[in-house]
Amino acid sequence: xxxxxxxxxxxxxxxxxxxxxxxxxxxxxxxxxxxxxxxxxxxxxxxxxxxxxxxxxxxxxxxxxxxxxxxxxxxxxxxxxxxxxxxxxxxxxxxxxxxxxxxxxxxxxxxxxxxxxxxxxxxxxxxxxxxxxxxxxxxxxxxxxxxxxxxxxxxxxxxxxxxxxxxxxxxxxxxxxxxxxxxxxxxxxxxxxxxxxxxxxxxxxxxxxxxxxxxxxxxxxxxxxxxxxxxxxxxxxxxxxxxxxxxxxxxxxxxxxxxxxxxxxxxxxxxxxxxxxxxxxxxxxxxxxxxxxxxxxx
Ligand SMILES: [Zn+2]
Numbered sequence: 484x485x486x487x488x489x490x491x492x493x494x495x496x497x498x499x500x501x502x503x504x505x506x507x508x509x510x511x512x513x514x515x516x517x518x519x520x521x522x523x524x525x526x527x528x529x530x531x532x533x534x535x536x537x538x539x540x541x542x543x544x545x546x547x548x549x550x551x552x553x554x555x556x557x558x559x560x561x562x563x564x565x566x567x568x569x570x571x572x573x574x575x576x577x578x579x580x581x582x583x584x585x586x587x588x589x590x591x592x593x594x595x596x597x598x599x600x601x602x603x604x605x606x607x608x609x610x611x612x613x614x615x616x617x618x619x620x621x622x623x624x625x626x627x628x629x630x631x632x633x634x635x636x637x638x639x640x641x642x643x644x645x646x647x648x649x650x651x652x653x654x655x656x657x658x659x660x661x662x663x664x665x666x667x668x669x670x671x672x673x674x675x676x677x678x679x680x681x682x683x684x685x686x687x688x689x690x691x692x693x694x695x696x697x698x699x700x701x702x703x704x705x706x707x708x709x710x711x712x713x714x715x716x717x718x719x720x721x722x723x724x725x726x727x728x729x730x731x732x733x734x735x736x737x738x739x740x741x742x743x744x745x746x747x748x749x750x751x752x753x754x755x756x757x758x759x760x761x762x763x764x765x766x767x768x769x770x771x772x773x774x775x776x777x778x779x780x781x
Pocket of ligand 1: 564636655
């Protein structure tokens with residue numbers, strides 16, 4: 484079962500574009516292998532607006548965002564997670580507007596409580612004025628959001644469901660153009676799969692990922708996403724059965740033909756599957772529990 488990816492999305496950079504009655508988006512000029520065409524900043528409402536994932540701390544982007552929001556009163560700044568292409572612009576936006584920043588918590592929140600330190604490549608300065616939890620409601624002037632905690636891509640990843648449009652702003656949890664990076668230690672495959680199943684049980688009508696275009700048949704898309712992860716797990720198990728013990732060898736076999744820039748991420752993804760299998764008692768490890776570890780079936 485292949486995932487019905489759509490890579491046709493395009494939009495002019497740094498301009499606010501209408502995409503639905505209550506939704507506008509501004510595409511940041513930061514394309515790349517992990518950001519696709521760039522960060523899609525969402526602006527919800529008219530007159531009094533919420534901004535979701537304001538984007539990177541880049542002076543040209545900040546200027547464009549400020550210009551685009553002229554004439555609007557920003558009342559809420561919502562952040563799905565603390566990667567540098569999503570959250571850093573929240574601070575400048577807060578400084579101009581006085582709006583409060585909503586998010587699950589600082590980078591690593593959700594793992595820090597378990598004594599697990601996460602990599603420092605995230606937005607370590609992020610601070611939410613309002614720390615939201617699963618099921619929390621955020622009300623604005625003309626819009627209501629429900630918070631849906633979806634750890635996995637990061638432990639503090641949270642989606643925002645716009646009730647009026649049954650639209651889920653799903654950050655990097657589900658993307659229409661690619662699978663999501665699940666990189667330990669902050670990324671966690673067990674959490675990720677549970678967070679996908681959580682979405683299957685909901686009745687959102689459309690997803691707006693932060694990168695790329697919308698997903699208009701979300702439940703079947705998520706089912707395909709889940710099937711893909713299960714297929715990856717099976718590929719890893721058969722590699723282990725064939726005597727492969729090292730992650731780079733598994734990556735070469737499973738991801739033949741992959742863009743070399745994405746190989747390190749693929750290695751981390753394989754590691755995240757192995758850590759889940761280890762937790763389930765299906766795999767044993769030798770040496771460090773990292774990219775250089777050795778793994779075998781139990
Ligand atoms: Zn991310």
